[in-house]
Amino acid sequence: EPEVTQTPSHQVTQMGQEVILRCVPISNHLYFYWYRQILGQKVEFLVSFYNNEISEKSEIFDDQFSVERPDGSNFTLKIRSTKLEDSAMYFCASGGLGGSTYTDTQYFGPGTRLTVL
Amino acid sequence: KNEVEQSPQNLTAQEGEFITINCSYSVGISALHWLQQHPGGGIVSLFMLSSGKKKHGRLIATINIQEKHSSLHITASHPRDSAVYICAVNAGGSARQLTFGSGTQLTVLP
Numbered sequence: 001e002p003e004v005t006q007t008p009s010h011q012v013t014q015m016g017q018e019v020i021l022r023c024v025p026i027s028n029h030l031y032f033y034w035y036r037q038i039l040g041q042k043v044e045f046l047v048s049f050y051n052n053e054i055s056e057k058s059e060i061f062d063d064q065f066s067v068e069r070p071d072g073s074n075f076t077l078k079i080r081s082t083k084l085e086d087s088a089m090y091f092c093a094s095g096g097l098g099g100s101t102y103t104d105t106q107y108f109g110p111g112t113r114l115t116v117l
Numbered sequence: 118k119n120e121v122e123q124s125p126q127n128l129t130a131q132e133g134e135f136i137t138i139n140c141s142y143s144v145g146i147s148a149l150h151w152l153q154q155h156p157g158g159g160i161v162s163l164f165m166l167s168s169g170k171k172k173h174g175r176l177i178a179t180i181n182i183q184e185k186h187s188s189l190h191i192t193a194s195h196p197r198d199s200a201v202y203i204c205a206v207n208a209g210g211s212a213r214q215l216t217f218g219s220g221t222q223l224t225v226l227p
Binding site for chain 1: 157158161213215218219220
Protein backbone atom coordinates (compact mmCIF):
# COMPACT_ATOMS: atom_id res chain seq x y z
CA GLU A 1 0.00 0.00 0.00
CA PRO A 2 1.41 3.42 -0.90
CA GLU A 3 2.47 5.57 2.03
CA VAL A 4 3.87 8.99 2.80
CA THR A 5 7.53 8.89 3.83
CA GLN A 6 9.54 11.50 5.72
CA THR A 7 13.25 12.01 6.30
CA PRO A 8 15.02 12.31 8.60
CA SER A 9 13.11 10.66 11.44
CA HIS A 10 14.97 12.81 13.96
CA GLN A 11 16.91 16.01 13.39
CA VAL A 12 18.92 17.83 16.03
CA THR A 13 20.09 21.34 15.24
CA GLN A 14 21.50 24.41 16.93
CA MET A 15 19.37 27.50 17.34
CA GLY A 16 19.75 29.80 14.35
CA GLN A 17 20.58 27.03 11.90
CA GLU A 18 18.56 26.23 8.82
CA VAL A 19 16.83 22.87 8.55
CA ILE A 20 15.08 21.16 5.67
CA LEU A 21 12.54 18.46 6.37
CA ARG A 22 11.75 16.16 3.49
CA CYS A 23 8.61 14.29 2.53
CA VAL A 24 7.64 12.03 -0.35
CA PRO A 25 3.85 12.18 -0.70
CA ILE A 26 1.76 9.43 -2.25
CA SER A 27 2.42 9.66 -5.96
CA ASN A 28 -1.02 10.44 -7.40
CA HIS A 29 -2.05 12.88 -4.68
CA LEU A 30 -2.39 16.54 -5.56
CA TYR A 31 -2.57 18.26 -2.16
CA PHE A 32 0.26 18.36 0.34
CA TYR A 33 0.34 19.56 3.91
CA TRP A 34 2.68 20.23 6.80
CA TYR A 35 1.49 20.00 10.39
CA ARG A 36 3.41 20.18 13.62
CA GLN A 37 2.88 18.87 17.12
CA ILE A 38 4.76 20.37 20.03
CA LEU A 39 5.26 17.77 22.75
CA GLY A 40 2.09 17.34 24.79
CA GLN A 41 0.06 19.69 22.60
CA LYS A 42 -2.46 19.46 19.76
CA VAL A 43 -1.46 18.91 16.17
CA GLU A 44 -1.44 22.28 14.38
CA PHE A 45 -1.79 23.09 10.70
CA LEU A 46 1.10 24.93 9.08
CA VAL A 47 0.56 25.05 5.32
CA SER A 48 -1.12 23.38 2.37
CA PHE A 49 0.25 23.24 -1.17
CA TYR A 50 -1.43 22.61 -4.49
CA ASN A 51 -0.41 23.10 -8.10
CA ASN A 52 3.03 24.33 -7.07
CA GLU A 53 1.83 27.06 -4.78
CA ILE A 54 0.68 27.59 -1.22
CA SER A 55 -3.10 27.34 -0.99
CA GLU A 56 -3.57 27.92 2.76
CA LYS A 57 -1.27 28.81 5.62
CA SER A 58 -1.66 29.42 9.32
CA GLU A 59 -0.35 32.31 11.39
CA ILE A 60 2.44 30.00 12.55
CA PHE A 61 3.79 29.81 9.00
CA ASP A 62 5.68 33.09 8.99
CA ASP A 63 8.66 34.25 6.92
CA GLN A 64 10.91 31.75 8.69
CA PHE A 65 9.15 28.92 6.92
CA SER A 66 9.01 27.98 3.26
CA VAL A 67 7.82 24.99 1.28
CA GLU A 68 8.88 23.63 -2.06
CA ARG A 69 8.19 20.76 -4.40
CA PRO A 70 11.55 20.75 -6.15
CA ASP A 71 11.30 17.72 -8.38
CA GLY A 72 7.75 16.39 -8.65
CA SER A 73 8.18 13.79 -5.93
CA ASN A 74 9.69 15.49 -2.87
CA PHE A 75 7.90 18.09 -0.76
CA THR A 76 10.10 20.03 1.62
CA LEU A 77 9.65 22.32 4.60
CA LYS A 78 12.50 24.73 5.29
CA ILE A 79 12.95 26.60 8.53
CA ARG A 80 15.49 29.37 7.90
CA SER A 81 16.70 30.21 11.38
CA THR A 82 15.46 27.76 13.95
CA LYS A 83 14.28 28.84 17.38
CA LEU A 84 13.95 26.76 20.52
CA GLU A 85 10.17 26.88 20.15
CA ASP A 86 10.39 25.20 16.75
CA SER A 87 11.16 21.93 18.54
CA ALA A 88 8.27 19.66 17.62
CA MET A 89 7.21 16.66 15.58
CA TYR A 90 6.57 17.74 12.01
CA PHE A 91 4.10 15.70 9.97
CA CYS A 92 3.71 15.75 6.23
CA ALA A 93 0.39 14.64 4.76
CA SER A 94 -1.01 14.21 1.28
CA GLY A 95 -4.45 13.68 -0.20
CA GLY A 96 -6.78 14.55 -3.02
CA LEU A 97 -7.00 13.13 -6.48
CA GLY A 98 -8.06 14.92 -9.64
CA GLY A 99 -11.62 16.20 -9.41
CA SER A 100 -11.73 15.60 -5.63
CA THR A 101 -13.75 17.55 -3.13
CA TYR A 102 -12.44 19.67 -0.30
CA THR A 103 -12.90 16.86 2.18
CA ASP A 104 -10.48 14.17 1.13
CA THR A 105 -8.84 11.80 3.56
CA GLN A 106 -5.34 12.97 4.41
CA TYR A 107 -2.56 10.39 4.70
CA PHE A 108 0.13 11.22 7.20
CA GLY A 109 3.82 10.43 7.17
CA PRO A 110 5.56 9.05 10.28
CA GLY A 111 6.88 12.48 11.27
CA THR A 112 10.25 14.12 11.78
CA ARG A 113 11.16 14.97 15.35
CA LEU A 114 13.02 18.29 15.30
CA THR A 115 15.04 19.21 18.38
CA VAL A 116 16.51 22.71 18.52
CA LEU A 117 19.26 23.20 21.10
CA LYS B 118 -12.03 29.89 14.29
CA ASN B 119 -13.30 26.42 15.05
CA GLU B 120 -12.80 25.03 18.53
CA VAL B 121 -12.66 21.24 18.71
CA GLU B 122 -13.22 19.67 22.10
CA GLN B 123 -12.83 16.01 22.95
CA SER B 124 -13.88 14.02 25.97
CA PRO B 125 -12.70 12.27 27.93
CA GLN B 126 -9.03 13.27 27.87
CA ASN B 127 -7.99 9.90 29.27
CA LEU B 128 -9.87 6.62 29.26
CA THR B 129 -8.89 3.28 30.76
CA ALA B 130 -10.95 0.23 29.90
CA GLN B 131 -10.85 -3.50 30.41
CA GLU B 132 -10.45 -5.72 27.39
CA GLY B 133 -13.82 -6.42 25.81
CA GLU B 134 -15.50 -3.21 26.97
CA PHE B 135 -17.47 -0.91 24.66
CA ILE B 136 -15.75 2.46 24.36
CA THR B 137 -17.10 5.86 23.36
CA ILE B 138 -15.05 8.97 22.66
CA ASN B 139 -16.83 12.25 22.02
CA CYS B 140 -15.99 15.27 19.92
CA SER B 141 -17.77 18.60 19.62
CA TYR B 142 -16.95 21.59 17.48
CA SER B 143 -18.09 25.18 17.52
CA VAL B 144 -18.55 26.19 13.87
CA GLY B 145 -20.12 24.45 10.86
CA ILE B 146 -17.79 22.13 9.01
CA SER B 147 -17.52 20.30 5.71
CA ALA B 148 -16.13 17.08 7.22
CA LEU B 149 -14.90 15.54 10.44
CA HIS B 150 -12.01 13.11 10.71
CA TRP B 151 -11.14 10.54 13.34
CA LEU B 152 -7.43 9.74 13.55
CA GLN B 153 -5.37 7.34 15.61
CA GLN B 154 -1.93 8.31 16.91
CA HIS B 155 0.34 5.47 17.97
CA PRO B 156 2.85 5.69 20.84
CA GLY B 157 5.67 6.27 18.34
CA GLY B 158 3.81 9.33 17.04
CA GLY B 159 2.53 8.11 13.68
CA ILE B 160 -0.98 9.25 12.69
CA VAL B 161 -3.44 7.04 10.82
CA SER B 162 -6.74 8.18 9.39
CA LEU B 163 -9.64 6.06 10.63
CA PHE B 164 -12.74 7.81 9.26
CA MET B 165 -13.86 10.87 7.42
CA LEU B 166 -17.53 11.81 7.93
CA SER B 167 -19.78 14.53 6.67
CA SER B 168 -23.06 12.94 7.78
CA GLY B 169 -24.53 9.82 9.35
CA LYS B 170 -22.47 6.85 10.41
CA LYS B 171 -19.53 4.78 9.19
CA LYS B 172 -18.30 1.39 10.35
CA HIS B 173 -14.98 -0.35 9.86
CA GLY B 174 -14.44 -3.57 11.72
CA ARG B 175 -14.96 -2.89 15.43
CA LEU B 176 -14.92 0.88 14.96
CA ILE B 177 -18.03 2.96 14.41
CA ALA B 178 -18.12 6.73 13.90
CA THR B 179 -21.24 8.87 13.97
CA ILE B 180 -21.85 12.54 13.41
CA ASN B 181 -24.77 14.85 14.19
CA ILE B 182 -24.30 17.97 12.08
CA GLN B 183 -27.12 19.91 13.78
CA GLU B 184 -25.67 19.32 17.23
CA LYS B 185 -22.05 19.73 16.03
CA HIS B 186 -21.08 16.48 17.69
CA SER B 187 -19.42 13.22 16.72
CA SER B 188 -18.68 10.00 18.55
CA LEU B 189 -16.19 7.22 17.96
CA HIS B 190 -17.16 3.83 19.34
CA ILE B 191 -14.96 0.77 19.72
CA THR B 192 -16.72 -2.52 20.30
CA ALA B 193 -15.01 -5.44 22.05
CA SER B 194 -11.94 -3.35 22.86
CA HIS B 195 -8.52 -4.95 22.82
CA PRO B 196 -5.14 -3.89 24.24
CA ARG B 197 -3.91 -3.21 20.70
CA ASP B 198 -6.55 -0.43 20.50
CA SER B 199 -4.50 1.51 23.07
CA ALA B 200 -3.54 4.78 21.37
CA VAL B 201 -4.47 8.46 21.23
CA TYR B 202 -7.66 9.08 19.24
CA ILE B 203 -7.90 12.50 17.67
CA CYS B 204 -10.87 14.31 16.19
CA ALA B 205 -10.14 16.88 13.48
CA VAL B 206 -12.40 19.02 11.29
CA ASN B 207 -12.29 20.65 7.89
CA ALA B 208 -13.69 24.15 8.09
CA GLY B 209 -16.57 24.93 5.79
CA GLY B 210 -16.11 26.19 2.27
CA SER B 211 -12.95 25.37 0.38
CA ALA B 212 -10.62 25.03 3.39
CA ARG B 213 -8.67 21.77 3.38
CA GLN B 214 -6.66 22.45 6.52
CA LEU B 215 -7.57 20.40 9.56
CA THR B 216 -8.22 21.79 13.02
CA PHE B 217 -7.43 19.20 15.66
CA GLY B 218 -8.78 18.33 19.08
CA SER B 219 -6.45 17.54 21.95
CA GLY B 220 -6.93 13.81 21.64
CA THR B 221 -8.16 11.07 23.96
CA GLN B 222 -5.56 8.73 25.41
CA LEU B 223 -7.13 5.26 25.46
CA THR B 224 -5.57 2.44 27.45
CA VAL B 225 -7.15 -1.00 27.23
CA LEU B 226 -6.00 -3.41 29.92
CA PRO B 227 -5.88 -7.16 29.34
